[in-house]
Amino acid sequence: xxxxxxxxxxxxxxxxxxxxxxxxxxxxxxxxxxxxxxxxxxxxxxxxxxxxxxxxxxxxxxxxxxxxxxxxxxxxxxxxxxxxxxxxxxxxxxxxxxxxxxxxxxxxxxxxxxxxxxxxxxxxxxxxxxxxxxxxxxxxxxxxxxxxxxxxxxxxxxxxxxxxxxxxxxxxxxxxxxxxxxxxxxxxxxxxxxxxxxxxxxxxxxxxxxxxxxxxxxxxxxxxxxxxxxxxxxxxxxxxxxxxxxxxxxxxxxxxxxxxxxxxxxxxxxxxxxxxxxxxxxxxxxxxxxxxxxxxxxxxxxxxxxxxx
Amino acid sequence: xxxxxxxxxxxxxxxxxxxxxxxxxxxxxxxxxxxxxxxxxxxxxxxxxxxxxxxxxxxxxxxxxxxxxxxxxxxxxxxxxxxxxxxxxxxxxxxxxxxxxxxxxxxxxxxxxxxxxxxxxxxxxxxxxxxxxxxxxxxxxxxxxxxxxxxxxxxxxxxxxxxxxxxxxxxxxxxxxxxxxxxxxxxxxxxxxxxxxxxxxxxxxxxxxxxxxxxxxxxxxxxxxxxxxxxxxxxxxxxxxxxxxxxxxxxx
Amino acid sequence: xxxxxxxxxxxxxxxxxxxxxxxxxxxxxxxxxxxxxxxxxxxxxxxxxxxxxxxxxxxxxxxxxxxxxxxxxxxxxxxxxxxxxxxxxxxxxxxxxxxxxxxxxxxxxxxxxxxxxxxxxxxxxxxxxxxxxxxxxxxxxxxxxxxxxxxxxxxxxxxxxxxxxxxxxxxxxxxxxxxxxxxxxxxxxxxxxxxxxxxxxxxxxxxxxxxxxxxxxxxxxxxxxxxxxxxxxxxxxxxxxxxxxxxxxxxxxxxxxxxxxxxxxxxxxxxxxxxxxxxxxxxxxxxxx
Numbered sequence: 001x002x003x004x005x006x007x008x009x010x011x012x013x014x015x016x017x018x019x020x021x022x023x024x025x026x027x028x029x030x031x032x033x034x035x036x037x038x039x040x041x042x043x044x045x046x047x048x049x050x051x052x053x054x055x056x057x058x059x060x061x062x063x064x065x066x067x068x069x070x071x072x073x074x075x076x077x078x079x080x081x082x083x084x085x086x087x088x089x090x091x092x093x094x095x096x097x098x099x100x101x102x103x104x105x106x107x108x109x110x111x112x113x114x115x116x117x118x119x120x121x122x123x124x125x126x127x128x129x130x131x132x133x134x135x136x137x138x139x140x141x142x143x144x145x146x147x148x149x150x151x152x153x154x155x156x157x158x159x160x161x162x163x164x165x166x167x168x169x170x171x172x173x174x175x176x177x178x179x180x181x182x183x184x185x186x187x188x189x190x191x192x193x194x195x196x197x198x199x200x201x202x203x204x205x206x207x208x209x210x211x212x213x214x215x216x217x218x219x220x221x222x223x224x225x226x227x228x229x230x231x232x233x234x235x236x237x238x239x240x241x242x243x244x245x246x247x248x249x250x251x252x253x254x255x256x257x258x259x260x261x262x263x264x265x266x267x268x269x270x271x272x273x274x275x276x277x278x279x280x281x282x283x284x285x286x287x288x289x290x291x292x293x294x295x296x297x298x299x300x301x302x303x304x305x306x307x308x309x
Numbered sequence: 310x311x312x313x314x315x316x317x318x319x320x321x322x323x324x325x326x327x328x329x330x331x332x333x334x335x336x337x338x339x340x341x342x343x344x345x346x347x348x349x350x351x352x353x354x355x356x357x358x359x360x361x362x363x364x365x366x367x368x369x370x371x372x373x374x375x376x377x378x379x380x381x382x383x384x385x386x387x388x389x390x391x392x393x394x395x396x397x398x399x400x401x402x403x404x405x406x407x408x409x410x411x412x413x414x415x416x417x418x419x420x421x422x423x424x425x426x427x428x429x430x431x432x433x434x435x436x437x438x439x440x441x442x443x444x445x446x447x448x449x450x451x452x453x454x455x456x457x458x459x460x461x462x463x464x465x466x467x468x469x470x471x472x473x474x475x476x477x478x479x480x481x482x483x484x485x486x487x488x489x490x491x492x493x494x495x496x497x498x499x500x501x502x503x504x505x506x507x508x509x510x511x512x513x514x515x516x517x518x519x520x521x522x523x524x525x526x527x528x529x530x531x532x533x534x535x536x537x538x539x540x541x542x543x544x545x546x547x548x549x550x551x552x553x554x555x556x557x558x559x560x561x
Numbered sequence: 562x563x564x565x566x567x568x569x570x571x572x573x574x575x576x577x578x579x580x581x582x583x584x585x586x587x588x589x590x591x592x593x594x595x596x597x598x599x600x601x602x603x604x605x606x607x608x609x610x611x612x613x614x615x616x617x618x619x620x621x622x623x624x625x626x627x628x629x630x631x632x633x634x635x636x637x638x639x640x641x642x643x644x645x646x647x648x649x650x651x652x653x654x655x656x657x658x659x660x661x662x663x664x665x666x667x668x669x670x671x672x673x674x675x676x677x678x679x680x681x682x683x684x685x686x687x688x689x690x691x692x693x694x695x696x697x698x699x700x701x702x703x704x705x706x707x708x709x710x711x712x713x714x715x716x717x718x719x720x721x722x723x724x725x726x727x728x729x730x731x732x733x734x735x736x737x738x739x740x741x742x743x744x745x746x747x748x749x750x751x752x753x754x755x756x757x758x759x760x761x762x763x764x765x766x767x768x769x770x771x772x773x774x775x776x777x778x779x780x781x782x783x784x785x786x787x788x789x790x791x792x793x794x795x796x797x798x799x800x801x802x803x804x805x806x807x808x809x810x811x812x813x814x815x816x817x818x819x820x821x822x823x824x825x826x827x828x829x830x831x832x833x834x835x836x837x838x839x840x841x842x843x844x845x846x847x848x849x850x
Contacts, residue, residue, distance in 0.1 A: 231695060231813065232807045232811055232813045232814065232817075233576075233577060233580070233695060233804060233807035233808040233814050233817075234807065234809060234811070236576060237570065237573075237808060240576070260692065260696035260701075261693050261695055261696035262696075263696070264576050264579075264695065264696045265576075268574065268575050268576055359735055360735075361731075361734070361735070377736055377738075379735070381735050383731060386731070387729065388728060388729045389728050392600060392728045392785075393782070393788060394724065394728055394785065398724075399728065399729075402725055402728075402729070402732060405721075405736045405737060406736055410721050410722050410737060410739050410743075411718065438784070454732075
């Protein structure tokens with residue numbers, strides 16, 4: 001009885017508080033297409049923005065199917081931040097169908113895109129890109145220098161949507177850019193410590209092109225071993241030979257479904273089995289890569305520990 | 310005390326009796342023919358003797374022997390004729406009680422298999438697969454296996470059905486030989502002439518025992534008529550049995 | 562050239578040598594068991610067993626996560642339970658082996674799916690449980706070797722009662738009480754070989770190497786011991802040729818081996834001396850006596 005009374009008191013208090021804050025300050029409703037952009041937006045927007053994301057932690061933005069909740073979020077938003085470069089093939093339709101009058105900001109504006117290598121796309125690509133980029137590699141955020149461009153673009157978009165917060169946004173961005181600079185330095189230092197001939201790995205990810213270009217670690221595609229079909233003896237023989245002849249020190253094959261097969265390949269070829277690399281999305285708070293900076297740090301650590309002598 | 314004793318035995322299926330209140334002794338060394346119309350309970354009785362069917366009431370006792378020491382030839386053999394096994398190997402199954410399941414088949418055992426095959430006229434058939442045998446040859450092979458079992462009690466359920474006269478005659482010789490060796494032999498038969506000619510004792514069964522004793526006294530016209538009157542089908546509306554005055558005769 | 566094709570891959574790559582060793586060893590145990598399965602008209606048991614082990618694997622998963630050993634042990638227990646219960650029911654009631662087994666494995670599968678979905682995860686448990694012939698580590702090879710040894714020893718022990726049970730079960734029951742234990746031991750062998758095979762080589766190979774060689778042997782031999790020898794030999798040849806095929810083409814090893822075995826089966830079906838089709842269509846002239 002008393003318990004129920006206390007509960008209703010608490011509820012009333014909350015309601016009052018909420019209505020108070022609501023009257024005090026309307027947060028800017030922003031929708032980011034995926035977790036990495038959401039992270040940027042939160043860092044730059046601070047508590048002036050309310051960021052919702054479409055593709056959550058661990059999701060695959062290449063093949064995402066939007067939900068009705070997503071449509072609602074987009075309809076209610078004032079600003080939608082997208083990656084661009086063909087990353088979110090499904091998004092333009094969503095925005096149109098949400099009937100939205102929000103501004104769409106492309107985070108990669110001004111970024112020099114790489115060509116997407118003729119790499120086997122292991123994801124089941126059934127999205128239709130809007131072909132205005134000629135198969136560019138969309139994973140531009142993998143280079144911290146590009147991340148700085150992302151940050152700047154997002155800052156500008158936020159200022160355009162909410163001029164009153166311009167001061168705050170600029171301040172936040174400066175702080176964030178400093179962090180990014182530090183991150184970039186750390187990555188370069190870590191790579192420099194590796195002997196030059198050991199700066200190559202085999203990875204099933206085709207998402208590290210910008211990283212490779214920026215920091216000098218070569219990502220080589222495994223010949224044959226894919227995620228979908230069953231490996232043949234020929235495939236396994238090829239990849240072992242490839243590792244041996246090209247003297248590749250480590251393999252990151254987490255997409256291959258059978259861990260025992262990976263171990264066999266590693267044992268026989270002498271390569272070290274690397275762990276997981278995060279490329280397309282952050283993890284949730286409990287995971288290893290809850291923010292962008294955490295993600296880059298985690299990846300470089302995984303790479304260097306696998307490649308160190 | 311005979312080799313086999315029935316203590317008020319009732320055997321049947323689903324509570325319906327196929328053999329009803331049988332009591333008596335089978336003397337050791339007897340050569341007993343069990344006769345009666347179809348559905349008289351002969352096969353059921355034999356299954357009970359061999360231990361395959363538990364009596365609904367009463368007991369069957371074997372003096373000193375174990376049900377596994379009885380050589381039994383069923384009426385319809387549940388044999389997989391397509392199984393890839395040779396006549397030799399099949400017949401040597403008869404040695405199981407002697408060698409055990411893991412014992413080897415040595416020189417001595419091989420010789421006894423050969424002798425058994427010879428006794429039934431199947432010398433030369435050792436390597437043949439059982440699927441290639443005719444009905445008569447099959448029956449001879451089963452008799453050979455029985456021979457090897459060297460059992461004190463032999464139970465044959467309609468052994469001469471559907472086989473030719475020559476084979477029947479040969480196998481009958483074997484039966485006589487067993488009797489001469491002092492084994493107890495029970496055989497369910499339809500051929501009354503055969504019974505009168507070869508079997509000294511007979512049990513006329515018509516679900517309930519009609520007569521049991523010397524063949525000539527059992528196979529009288531009256532007894533046979535009484536047996537024929539017995540109803541074959543199970544009575545679905547029958548009440549539970551109340552034991553009445555036993556109507557069996559004692560064996561001689 | 563021949564060397565390059567037939568020996569080269571195995572000389573050069575350790576994973577190929579291991580794959581060959583694994584397949585050969587499994588053939589030694591599995592093929593004879595398969596012959597008996599075929600003779601007892603239980604050739605589809607393998608597939609049924611693959612589903613029957615699910616609840617065991619599911620419980621293993623519930624108790625210790627994606628721990629392969631726990632899941633395999635769980636699978637073994639479930640497999641034994643199903644095999645033994647099905648066998649008992651078939652012996653003691655009117656229901657025959659096939660229907661009995663079908664009922665139990667379906668129940669087992671449904672139970673497994675329920676356990677997995679209650680847990681709320683959609684990991685394809687069976688997929689995790691099943692192995693890959695290209696990925697045989699020391700532990701798995703040892704398990705296969707132990708399995709083959711145990712199988713051969715037990716099979717030798719229960720050979721006679723097993724044969725009798727197939728040919729004339731009534732007779733066996735009348736002379737010995739060993740029929741039921743022999744049958745259970747046999748089912749245990751089937752389960753062990755299958756679960757071990759699944760774990761090491763995956764379903765297709767495990768079941769295939771048990772069932773196809775037996776079928777092949779049927780066309781070449783008239784007695785059971787020759788059948789077992791031929792079954793083992795065809796399994797070995799298929800394994801070897803299949804691995805070579807997978808090495809030089811785009812075919813994964815499991816299907817490659819089974820395709821070779823199926824091809825040999827087809828050839829046997831046509832040309833085999835025992836009821837082969839060609840022999841039936843064009844019989845040799847009959848003998849004098």
